[in-house]
Amino acid sequence: MEHRLERIKKQLHSQSYKLTPQREATVRVLLENEADHLSAEDVYLLVKEKAPEIGLATVYRTLELLSELKVVDKINFGDGVSRYDLRKEGAEHFHHHLVCTECGAVEEIEEDLLGEVEKIVEKDWKFQVKDHRLTFHGICKVCQEITVKTGTSK
Amino acid sequence: MEHRLERIKKQLHSQSYKLTPQREATVRVLLENEADHLSAEDVYLLVKEKAPEIGLATVYRTLELLSELKVVDKINFGDGVSRYDLRKEGAEHFHHHLVCTECGAVEEIEEDLLGEVEKIVEKDWKFQVKDHRLTFHGICKVCQEITVKTGTSK
DNA sequence: TATTATTTTGTAATGATTATCAATTACAGA
DNA sequence: TCTGTAATTGATAATCATTACAAAATAATA
Numbered sequence: 001m002e003h004r005l006e007r008i009k010k011q012l013h014s015q016s017y018k019l020t021p022q023r024e025a026t027v028r029v030l031l032e033n034e035a036d037h038l039s040a041e042d043v044y045l046l047v048k049e050k051a052p053e054i055g056l057a058t059v060y061r062t063l064e065l066l067s068e069l070k071v072v073d074k075i076n077f078g079d080g081v082s083r084y085d086l087r088k089e090g091a092e093h094f095h096h097h098l099v100c101t102e103c104g105a106v107e108e109i110e111e112d113l114l115g116e117v118e119k120i121v122e123k124d125w126k127f128q129v130k131d132h133r134l135t136f137h138g139i140c141k142v143c144q145e146i147t148v149k150t151g152t153s154k
Numbered sequence: 155m156e157h158r159l160e161r162i163k164k165q166l167h168s169q170s171y172k173l174t175p176q177r178e179a180t181v182r183v184l185l186e187n188e189a190d191h192l193s194a195e196d197v198y199l200l201v202k203e204k205a206p207e208i209g210l211a212t213v214y215r216t217l218e219l220l221s222e223l224k225v226v227d228k229i230n231f232g233d234g235v236s237r238y239d240l241r242k243e244g245a246e247h248f249h250h251h252l253v254c255t256e257c258g259a260v261e262e263i264e265e266d267l268l269g270e271v272e273k274i275v276e277k278d279w280k281f282q283v284k285d286h287r288l289t290f291h292g293i294c295k296v297c298q299e300i301t302v303k304t305g306t307s308k
Numbered sequence: 309t310a311t312t313a314t315t316t317t318g319t320a321a322t323g324a325t326t327a328t329c330a331a332t333t334a335c336a337g338a
Numbered sequence: 339t340c341t342g343t344a345a346t347t348g349a350t351a352a353t354c355a356t357t358a359c360a361a362a363a364t365a366a367t368a
Binding site: 140 | 228267268274283286290291
Binding site: 309310311312313314315316317318319320321322323324325326327328329330331332333334335336337338 | 339340341342343344345346347348349350351352353354355356357358359360361362363364365366367368
């Protein structure tokens with residue numbers, strides 16, 4: 001935890017940004033809630049518990065900054081709200097998501113599914129891939145079982 | 155063109171929706187501008203040329219309806235505006251996009267890149283895949299050449 | 309200490325999308 | 339054809355996430 005915070009601090013300093021108390025509080029919230037896909041509002045409310053004087057605008061700016069530094073990934077599930085995921089240390093890429101169309105659950109996949117596909121894109125379209133976003137939409141394991149048992153489907 | 159319009163009309167009727175003049179005008183605009191990734195506002199302005207009395211809300215409602223019927227895909231490039239792509243006839247899935255981080259150009263890929271990957275997801279995560287969204291971010295062919303020639307990179 | 313740049317805060321502004329509601333239209337049945 | 343009902347539309351107000359702004363606070367520099 002402290003270790004990752006240290007890393008992020010260095011990363012900020014290397015671009016002559018400061019790790020202000022507000023920024024630190026925001027990063028800590030992200031580190032403590034890594035499993036969730038927090039919106040800016042979510043982060044704001046959580047940070048406020050520890051640092052009540054922080055403003056919403058600052059949270060937005062901090063998340064934007066962390067996004068530019070590739071510390072977090074800004075993602076979009078199409079519900080009109082951006083969400084922010086801390087990128088795993090050393091991870092080059094965004095991770096993937098399985099979004100259940102029945103219950104809305106979101107599962108993450110860390111595996112590198114697209115190594116081969118990227119090579120194809122680079123070769124066939126002469127497109128130099130820097131990153132990608134991959135989301136699957138479908139029915140999660142839990143909802144499949146419910147459907148089988150009750151015979152219902154939305 | 156007329157053929158595809160006919161198809162869409164049937165699809166609407168089969169769910170007891172009507173193909174009103176406003177809806178027809180909207181679909182025609184989509185058919186005539188298939189290459190672009192139009193926002194609701196774009197569509198509105200184009201429809202207005204032919205049917206000046208149409209309201210913005212109607213365009214939004216129509217696009218939402220077409221999206222539910224999977225006639226169009228509602229996509230999001232992270233710029234705060236939803237865009238609407240007509241789905242190719244008979245296409246099961248969304249197509250993919252190559253978004254250039256230098257110039258913002260968006261290229262489409264129709265190829266099925268994820269057939270194998272989907273099988274892996276279904277098998278390893280017991281997730282029943284219905285659709286997917288795949289976007290690559292990177293540097294397009296044109297911008298690569300500019301970078302080589304001028305030695306600049308943003 | 310004086311100066312300058314960075315950051316923060318609270319709030320106003322923006323802009324896309326959605327909700328509301330009265331008016332219009334389409335259509336099934338008498 | 340007339341009538342009643344449901345679907346649809348258009349204008350506009352409301353909503354909500356995000357961004358812009360200006361003044362105050364903070365930190366860095368000389």
